[in-house]
Amino acid sequence: MMTLWYQEPARLWTEALPLGNGRIGAMVFGDPNQERLALNEDTLWSGTPRDLNPKNKADTYRQVVELALQRRYHEAQTRIEQELTSGWSQAYLPLGDLKLSFTGPGVSGPVDRYRRQLDLGQAIASVSYERGGVAYSREAFVSAPHQVLVIRLTANRLASIGLDLELASPLRSNSQAQGDTLTLSGEAPGFLEPIYGQNQDKTVTYSENPTERGIRFTALVRALPEGGQVTAAEGKLQIRAADALTLLFAVRTSFNGFAKHPFLDGAEHVKACQAQLDAASVLPYAVLRQAHVADHRALFDRVSLELGRSEREALPTDDRLRLFRDDPADPSLYTLLFQYGRYLMIASSRPGTQPTNLQGIWNQEVRPPWNSNYTVNINTEMNYWPSFSCNLAELNEPLVAMLKDLSQTGRVTARDVYGARGFTVHHNVDLWRLSSPVGNQTKGCAAYAFWNVAAGWMCSHLYEQYAYTHDLDFLRRTAYPILREAALFFLDILVEDHDGTLIVCPSSSPENAFIYEGKPCNIAATATMTMAVVQELFYN
Structure with missing residues (x-):
């Protein structure tokens, strides 16, 4: 049976159960x-x-190439970090x-x-349990058909x-209760400094300047x-003495595309959210x-995997992991882990x-690790x-x-x-399609920042889609133009090494270092991974 199950509520966010429809995500704790x-x-x-690209740096880049070809790697790395890196991605x-804060007899006595x-x-x-002679149950899902x-x-x-219902956000926002509905309206910060950034005195920035306001x-x-009744009071909904209860949650943002300002040229989101909630409410x-x-089953049921059965299937999932x-x-x-991976992809990419x-699509931190x-x-x-390979072809579309x-x-x-x-992409991308080499002049940032073959690697997913589907229209209209532009970039930056071999220079093996002239170094004339990506792109 393809089920994760436990005999106690989640104490931590990482123990909660993930739900999603590709757009809306929820982590369910079960207390x-x-x-x-x-x-x-x-x-x-x-x-x-925003455009964070260092400007007019072609001459600087060519000088760095010469330093790397001369094996003056430390000098090359210093100049890269000081002159060719940009600000950080957003979060x-x-x-x-x-x-849901429960009230009445359902919150007293032991839980069985x-x-x-x-x-x-x-x-x-x-979630199901018994308390005070009453059997309680809850179900939750995020619907893709009804959003x-x-x-x-x-x-x-x-x-x-009976319960009190509250909707709150760690972002700048306000919550109101009226009739049978809670409304949460808010705004994302116009700028966020990551936890690894240099400016830890000004980390989350909200502005009154329209050009600096966020989503x-x-x-x-x-x-x-x-049965029962609903009343609105002090920003909460109070439900009392109900026989059963259905809660519907809808959300929309003003994001209107990576190139459009979300405040000055944002998408209409208030009426759109209301329309989705109203449409679901009548069903x-x-x-x-x-x-x-x-x-969900139209996607999930496409693949089955049988590796044998185990007596441990009757045990809670956390017990099975401890025994494992x-x-x-x-x-x-x-098998459960394999199908859980497919489940997560269905839940997070549509x-x-x-x-x-x-x-x-799940995150509880305003300043998450690596900005999520x-x-x-x-x-x-x-x-x-x-x-x-797992028969979820249409879920590749967002990539x-x-x-x-x-x-x-x-x-x-x-x-x-x-x-x-052509075009190039470095190691960090965000909603605004950042493509520049982040690092913000931090010493050592070349280890991750100056890696310009991400576009080539991602292009392998375009070719794989064609290889699996033989969709010539996709190849002509979508894949080939992008492959060609990615290849043009490498054609322009390839240089001859001392033995006449064409290489991308300088380069790094992502987030790796080696000892050179007695000191750690991240930049070399080229790297095996870099050239493997370039060769695969050219072949495709």
């Missing part, structure tokens, strides 16, 4: 007294469109938390028969459901009880659930959404390796769409930093 759903929306990032942000689970085959997280998060609470005794968002929660829970499961450390003889755990970032961005020196590519965007921003980077044609 009997206070349920928390940590929420995300895939276009809610800090920042605005993927949390929307906030939906909190507790079970928290994620059904991978249906993409539904559920809402749906939560259903039931009990086997009438009038047993706005609207989120709505509607309570639809069966019975059973209809919403059926549409969601059918949509000492005795890995649990073949069906491998046609029309943003690609999966470092944390998929797109790290394209392996992580983003790894996210999409299962697209075709292709991002590469189209990067072929535009990366053209500016190729021209301004290298004096080259």
Whole structure:
């Protein structure tokens, strides 16, 4: 059975169960007294469109090439870090938390028969337990067909459901309650300094200057009880004595494309959010659930894997993992992990959404590790390796769409930093399609920043799509123009090494160092990985 299950609530965010429809993400904790759903929306990032490329640096780059060809690597690295690096990427942000604080008899006395689970085959997280002689259950899922998060609470005794409902955000925002609906309106910071940045005195910046203001968002929660009553008070909804309860959550942002200012030229998001909530509200829970499961299974059920059965399948998942450390003889755990990977891809990447970032679409930190961005020196590519081999071809579309965007921003980077044609991308990308070599002149940043073959690597995903599908229209209209532009960049920067071999110079092996002249160094004349990517691109 493709289920993750546990006998206690999540204590940490990393223990919560992930749900998503590619755009909306939720982490479900499952506490009997206070349920928390940590929420995300895939276009809610800090920042605005900006050009961080170092300008008119072609001569500097050529001088660095000569230093590297002369094996003066330390000098080359110093000049790269001081003259060819840009500011940092912006960050993927949390929307906030939906909190259900339970009231009445359901919060007193011991909890029995507790079970928290994620059904991978249906993409539904559920919690069930008994308390005070009443059996309580909750189900939650994020619907792709209807673009809402749906939560259903039931009990086997009438009038047993009571709770206070609150929606809050760590971003600049305000929450209001009216009738049966909570409204959260807010704004992302116009700039965010990462946790590894130099300016730790000014980390999260909100501005009143319209040109510096960030993405706005609207989120709505509607309570639809069966029996009982709903009242609005002090920014919360109070549900009392309900027989059953359905909660619907919708969210939209003002993000209007990587090149458009989200405040000055942002997308309409208030009416769009309201329309999605209203459309879902008129449908019975059973209809919403059926549409969601059918949509998910159309993707998930395409692949099965059988590696054998195990007696441990009856154990909670965390117990199985503990036993696995000492005795890995649990073949069906491998199957569960394989299908969990497919599940996460379905939940975090759908046609029309943003690609999966470092944390998929799930993040609770305003200043997350590595800005929860797109790290394209392996992580983003790894996210999409299962697209075709695991029969999820259409989920590759967000990566292709991002590469189209990067072929535009990366053209500016190729021209301004290298004096080259085509386009290039370095190791960090964000919602605004940053393509420049980040590092902000930090000593040692060349280890990761000055790696200009990310576009070539991502292009392998375009060729793989053609190899699997033989879609000539995709090849002509989409893949080949991008492949050609990426190849043009390398044609312009290839130089001859001492033995006449054409190389990309200088280069680095991402995030690696070697000892040269008695000191750590990151820059060399070229690197095996660099040339492997270039050769594959030319071959494709």
